Amino acid sequence: MSNDKNSPAPALPSNFLRAIVEHDLAAGTHDRAGLPSVITRFPPEPNGYLHIGHAKSICLNFGLARDYHGRCNLRFDDTNPAKEEQEYVDTIIDSVKWLGFDYDYPKADGSVEHHLHYASDYFDQLYAMAEWLIEQGYAYVDSQSADDMAANRGNFNTPGTNSPFRGRPAAESLQIFRDMKAGKYADGEHILRAKISEDAMASPNMNMRDPAIYRIRHAHHVRTGDAWCIYPMYDYTHPISDALENITHSICTLEFQDHRPFYDWLLATLSKGGFFTLPVPNQYEFSRLNLTYVVTSKRKLRQLVEEKIVDGWDDPRMPTIVGLRRRGYTPEALHLFCDRIGVTKADGWIDMSTLEGCVREDLDPKAPRATAVLRPLKLIIDNYPEGQSEECTSPVHPHHPEMGVRTFPISRELWIEEEDFMEVPVKGYFRYYPPIGDNPGSRVRLRHGYVTECTGFDKDENGKVIAVHVKYFEDSKSGTPGSDTYKVKGNIHWVSTAAAVEAEVRLYDRLFTDAQPDAGGKDFISLLNPNAKEVVTAYLEPGMVAAQADQRYQFERHGYFVADRVDSQPGKPVFNRIVTLKDSWVAK
Numbered sequence: 083m084s085n086d087k088n089s090p091a092p093a094l095p096s097n098f099l100r101a102i103v104e105h106d107l108a109a110g111t112h113d114r115a116g117l118p119s120v121i122t123r124f125p126p127e128p129n130g131y132l133h134i135g136h137a138k139s140i141c142l143n144f145g146l147a148r149d150y151h152g153r154c155n156l157r158f159d160d161t162n163p164a165k166e167e168q169e170y171v172d173t174i175i176d177s178v179k180w181l182g183f184d185y186d187y188p189k190a191d192g193s194v195e196h197h198l199h200y201a202s203d204y205f206d207q208l209y210a211m212a213e214w215l216i217e218q219g220y221a222y223v224d225s226q227s228a229d230d231m232a233a234n235r236g237n238f239n240t241p242g243t244n245s246p247f248r249g250r251p252a253a254e255s256l257q258i259f260r261d262m263k264a265g266k267y268a269d270g271e272h273i274l275r276a277k278i279s280e281d282a283m284a285s286p287n288m289n290m291r292d293p294a295i296y297r298i299r300h301a302h303h304v305r306t307g308d309a310w311c312i313y314p315m316y317d318y319t320h321p322i323s324d325a326l327e328n329i330t331h332s333i334c335t336l337e338f339q340d341h342r343p344f345y346d347w348l349l350a351t352l353s354k355g356g357f358f359t360l361p362v363p364n365q366y367e368f369s370r371l372n373l374t375y376v377v378t379s380k381r382k383l384r385q386l387v388e389e390k391i392v393d394g395w396d397d398p399r400m401p402t403i404v405g406l407r408r409r410g411y412t413p414e415a416l417h418l419f420c421d422r423i424g425v426t427k428a429d430g431w432i433d434m435s436t437l438e439g440c441v442r443e444d445l446d447p448k449a450p451r452a453t454a455v456l457r458p459l460k461l462i463i464d465n466y467p468e469g470q471s472e473e474c475t476s477p478v479h480p481h482h483p484e485m486g487v488r489t490f491p492i493s494r495e496l497w498i499e500e501e502d503f504m505e506v507p508v509k510g511y512f513r514y515y516p517p518i519g520d521n522p523g524s525r526v527r528l529r530h531g532y533v534t535e536c537t538g539f540d541k542d543e544n545g546k547v548i549a550v551h552v553k554y555f556e557d558s559k560s561g562t563p564g565s566d567t568y569k570v571k572g573n574i575h576w577v578s579t580a581a582a583v584e585a586e587v588r589l590y591d592r593l594f595t596d597a598q599p600d601a602g603g604k605d606f607i608s609l610l611n612p613n614a615k616e617v618v619t620a621y622l623e624p625g626m627v628a629a630q631a632d633q634r635y636q637f638e639r640h641g642y643f644v645a646d647r648v649d650s651q652p653g654k655p656v657f658n659r660i661v662t663l664k665d666s667w668v669a670k
Contacts, residue, residue, distance in 0.1 A: 097425040099142070099366060103150055103331060112330040112361060120152030121330045123199075124178070125320065127159045128170040128304075130380040131395045131402045132177045134416075134437070135371040141420040142368070143333055144183040155327055156185040157199040159320065161313050163303040171304070173395075177403040181413050197327075201319045202305045204326055208314045209263065211322060212274060212296055214355050216256045221295065222248060223255040223262070224275050231273075235283075235291055242283035242291045245275070262298055265311045269298050276318075278347055289341050293317055321345040322352070324363040332363045335370040336429065342367070368425050374597040375434045376401040377606055391610065392593075396648070398658050399593040399614050409590060410634055410644030410660035415444040434592060438661045445634060445642045445660070450478045450485065453529075453575045453623040454637040454657075456587060458497040460549040461514075461576065463534060466494040471578065474530040474560070490623040492531045495579040497621045502526075502574045503539065503550045512571040514550055523552075526572035533558035533568040575638055582621035587643070587657045589616040592667070620657075629655040639663070 103120055106112055112119045122143040126132065132140075147154035156178055160166050175198070178185075185197040201208075215221035224231065224245045236242035255274075262272055274296035283291050295318035300311045321344075324332045332345075342365045349362040377383065378401055386392045386400070395402050398409035406416070419440040423432050453476075471491040478485040498514075507515040507524070514536045517523045523536030534552040542548050558568045596609040629635070631650040637643050641662040649656040 095421050095424065098427065099146065099331070099333065099368060099425055100149075102366060103146060106330070107150065114328070117328055118147075118152035119330065120147055120150040121155070121328055122147045122152065122333060123155040123157050123324065123327060123329050125157045125159050125323070126174050127162070127165075127316075128167065128174060129162065129165040130170060130384065131173055131404055133378045133383065133403065134373055134376070134401045134406065135378050136177075137181060137403055137406075137416050138371045138420050138423070139333075139335070140178055140181055140183060141417055142425060144178075144181075145420075146331070146333075148183075152330075153187050153195075153197060154183070154185065155197040155199055155329070157201065157323060157327065159201045159316060159323075160303070160305065161201050161316060161319050162299075163301040163313065164299065166304055168304050173404060177407075180403070180407060181416065199323070199327060200305060201314075201323050202303065204319075204323055205306065205310060205314075207326065208319060208322055209312075211352055211355075211357055212314070212318075213256060213259065214357075215276065215295075215351070216252055216259060216274075218355065219252055219277065220351055221255070221274055221276050222250050222252075223258040223272050224248075224292075225258075225272050228270060235288070238286075238288065244283050245292065248277065248292070259296070262296070262312050263310070265300070267298055269300055271298060273297050274312075276344070276348070278344070287340055287343055289317070289344050290347075293344055317341055317344055318348065321348050321363070321365075324365075325349055325352075325358045329363040330361075332365040334365055334367050336367045336427065337370070338365070339367045341365075367427065369427060369429045371423070372429065372431045373401065373434060373437065374431055375592040375594050375599070377594075377600045379600060382600060382606060385607075391607070398588070398590045401593075408647055408658065410642065410658055411441055412444050412634075415441040418444060431598070433597075435665045435667065438665060441661050442642065442663070445636065447479075447481070449634050449636045449642055450488075451476070451480070451638050452488075452626055452635045453490070453577055454587070454620050454626075454640060454643070455497040455499055455575070455577055455582075455622075456589070456618050456620045456637075456640060457500045458619075458621050459500045459503060459547065460579065461496040461498045462549055462551050463494050463496070463532075463554050464537065464551055465553045468494055470494070471580065476530045488623070488625055490625065491578050491581050492528065492576075493578040493580050496528070496576040497579055497582060498550070498574060498576050500547075503536075503547060505539065505547065513574055514552070514572070524572060525568070525570045526552075526574055527558075527560070527568070527570050528554075529573055529575050530560050531576070532556075532560075533565075533570055577621050577623050579621075581624040583624055583627045583655075585620055585622055585626070585655055585657060586649075587618050587620040587659070588646070589618060589659045590614065626655065627653055629657075631655075634660065636663075 124143045144154040187195045224247045234243040273294050275292040294315050296312050299313050345365050396404040396408045419437050471493040473489045474492050475487045475489050503514040515524045525535045527533045532554040534554045536552050538551045540549040558565050591614050593614050594609045595611045599606040599609040629645045631645050631647045634644045642660040643657045646656040
């Protein structure tokens with residue numbers, strides 16, 4: 083089975099996980115009647131918003147299923163009701179679909195298989211398996227306090243000590259477990275632990291020292307309400323859910339490598355009880371995404387939101403998928419990024435410039451061009467007739483003539499960038515500067531318009547330059563006969579003051595000044611970039627009044643921008659800077 087919506091990539095990148103999948107396909111490892119030979123899953127906890135690291139996992143799991151004609155399930159690990167909300171479920175589903183993936187798979191008969199799942203779908207089965215483990219001596223109810231349990235667990239250098247309740251008779255444990263389910267005990271009063279072997283508490287792997295598999299938690303669940311007051315632990319739920327869903331390749335990040343022995347033991351043990359048939363799923367680990375200049379800790383991202391350091395989960399400075407989307411990043415750019423960084427088992431850091439480069443690479447061939455003046459300074463063409471204007475033209479895209487041309491008027495008064503005038507020019511400055519001594523002012527071409535010569539400037543009472551005066555040469559308009567006889571080095575963009583669209587433009591940058599803001603015990607809050615967001619009132623060429631929310635442009639000279647998907651209104655767009663034209667952090 084394959085999903086047409088998850089359309090195949092043109093070429094398959096090579097990595098160790100693909101090598102494993104291809105080996106299993108050749109060997110028929112997971113050939114089962116009526117099922118694909120490759121079934122993966124993306125299993126988020128609905129306790130927060132997804133971030134760029136999750137995007138890598140989504141692209142990997144759904145991408146493998148797509149490329150090998152299998153399927154990928156979206157499964158919510160909703161086993162901790164105290165931290166889970168429907169809001170998180172909804173945004174995760176939306177993010178997966180925005181990235182271009184789906185969990186609905188068409189069948190040959192025209193029907194559709196839905197593979198949106200929840201761990202809570204399996205609560206009855208999980209509970210039944212726990213009872214069986216108790217009956218068979220593979221689990222027991224521990225009644226130690228949390229502090230005693232932690233102390234008796236030992237550490238990496240010291241073996242653990244058996245719980246005084248480890249030898250509790252199976253019948254007694256089973257009755258207490260049933261009473262736990264019936265709500266007869268308070269949170270933390272008892273816990274169900276696996277008994278993997280007689281010497282498990284001496285295992286060098288801390289995850290094998292009688293791991294907890296059920297705890298008491300009197301909390302309302304979004305889906306099951308108050309039907310349960312005991313909830314399974316992630317390490318118990320995850321492998322069982324994989325097996326129930328016939329997952330073939332359970333792909334996790336490296337921090338779960340030490341959890342794999344319990345994963346394998348649990349499925350092998352439950353298979354002995356007839357709950358599963360072989361082959362059961364296999365777990366494989368890859369390195370998580372460590373991206374410079376961001377934090378991806380859910381706790382720290384939540385702190386940024388709750389302390390109002392950012393404007394919400396979808397703040398364009400955030401590394402959340404909703405934040406990247408609002409910033410103007412495209413699904414295609416994130417796919418390109420995930421392909422480019424590859425999949426390995428070695429931890430390392432990916433520089434933010436790699437992600438930003440993928441965005442530029444994606445947008446450059448398809449983003450229409452536009453003129454925007456972000457820090458306006460008035461330019462007055464003194465010898466241009468008042469009240470007169472004429473059309474200038476420019477291609478919508480310099481390399482795609484099929485995209486057409488755009489038109490905008492030139493008039494006596496224009497907006498130019500403040501930095502395009504210098505009262506006392508430095509060496510190599512080719513934009514506007516006034517006459518100096520016997521030397522005339524500089525000559526500059528107004529892009530797609532006329533060649534002009536600076537004649538002077540005006541200042542306000544504080545000494546700030548508020549207007550630049552020039553004269554124009556009537557026979558110098560771009561594209562007219564003889565205009566190329568004017569040889570000038572300066573060429574600047576502009577917009578007519580009479581026709582310009584005034585718009586709020588948000589200049590976003592990296593959220594932190596440190597490449598690894600939460601490494602080594604740093605106070606990440608102290609490393610916030612004070613220039614990560616600047617809001618300016620800009621003037622845009624008149625056609626930009628029709629910009630639609632989520633529409634992306636290259637503002638010539640400034641970078642790539644998107645009409646904000648939340649705040650833009652018809653006829654009144656608000657723009658976010660997606661990324662600058664070049665990496666301004668190279669030397670930092």
